[in-house]
Amino acid sequence: MSSDPLAAQSPAHPVSYTVPRAGTVHSAELEIKKSRFLALLTRVQDEDAARAFIARVTSEHRDARHHCSAFLIGAHREIGRSSDDGEPAGTAGVPMLQALSSYVPQTRGDDAADLSDACAVVVRWFGGIKLGAGGLVRAYSGAVTEALQDAPLVRRVRCRDLALPVPHGDAGRVEAEIRARDLTVLPTEYRAGHAVLHALVPDLPSELDAARAVLASVTSGHGEPTLGEPVWEDIP
Numbered sequence: 001m002s003s004d005p006l007a008a009q010s011p012a013h014p015v016s017y018t019v020p021r022a023g024t025v026h027s028a029e030l031e032i033k034k035s036r037f038l039a040l041l042t043r044v045q046d047e048d049a050a051r052a053f054i055a056r057v058t059s060e061h062r063d064a065r066h067h068c069s070a071f072l073i074g075a076h077r078e079i080g081r082s083s084d085d086g087e088p089a090g091t092a093g094v095p096m097l098q099a100l101s102s103y104v105p106q107t108r109g110d111d112a113a114d115l116s117d118a119c120a121v122v123v124r125w126f127g128g129i130k131l132g133a134g135g136l137v138r139a140y141s142g143a144v145t146e147a148l149q150d151a152p153l154v155r156r157v158r159c160r161d162l163a164l165p166v167p168h169g170d171a172g173r174v175e176a177e178i179r180a181r182d183l184t185v186l187p188t189e190y191r192a193g194h195a196v197l198h199a200l201v202p203d204l205p206s207e208l209d210a211a212r213a214v215l216a217s218v219t220s221g222h223g224e225p226t227l228g229e230p231v232w233e234d235i236p
Helices: 047-060 093-101 132-149 168-180 205-218
Strands: 016-020 025-032 035-043 066-073 079-083 118-125 153-166 184-190 195-202 231-235
Touching (some): 016 035, 047 066, 047 079, 047 118, 093 118, 093 132, 153 184, 168 184, 195 205
Antiparallel strands (some): 066 079, 153 231
16 A cells, blocks of 8 residues: 555644544445446544455455555544555555545535545456546546545544533533533533533633633632543534
8 A cells, every 4th residue: 555645635733624424334336338336435543444444345345356445544634545456556546545635525614625534445346448547547536536425424523521510419500501502511420529510622722711601600600620631522
């Protein structure tokens, strides 16, 4: 497999990016001049997972001539790999990687291409008619783009946990008021002397300041939240 500079095209400090929904494999199929192209797309958390998915697809479709692949991993797209798997150099894996790296979800309100943690394999059954370099590039990139069109995608957001201690008797009321302010609330932690409410907030100064203001308001200024370490969470 080869790396590609497209994998490095990402914001310096992204707070969120697009990923396939975990636990799903989405597919699309094209037939071009009797050759069949089956694209399979899934979420991967690291390079080992990507290679395992590629190996599984290859094993499941041993009768095919080519099993070309590409994957992007990380909030910064720090890992990007592609493979032509026997096709002429540059006609399969790199176009597939380009399709992943340039994809913009239709639901986005901007033109940001930030898909990552995604692995695509395109299986080709040769139909006996050569497509030429240009035809192969269009077929492999087109198969990946087709699979992405209806794939279930979610946002992966870097968040902080604001942990707020409150008396047991106030926990239910405070939690309800926090939810009413559209904050993401995690399960309440009950300790011997008090309860701890947890609000998950995007790791941006403006978002954290707004969340702190909400917590101060619902506790009449008596609650002092503790800021947790950054974590990445999927947000539907």
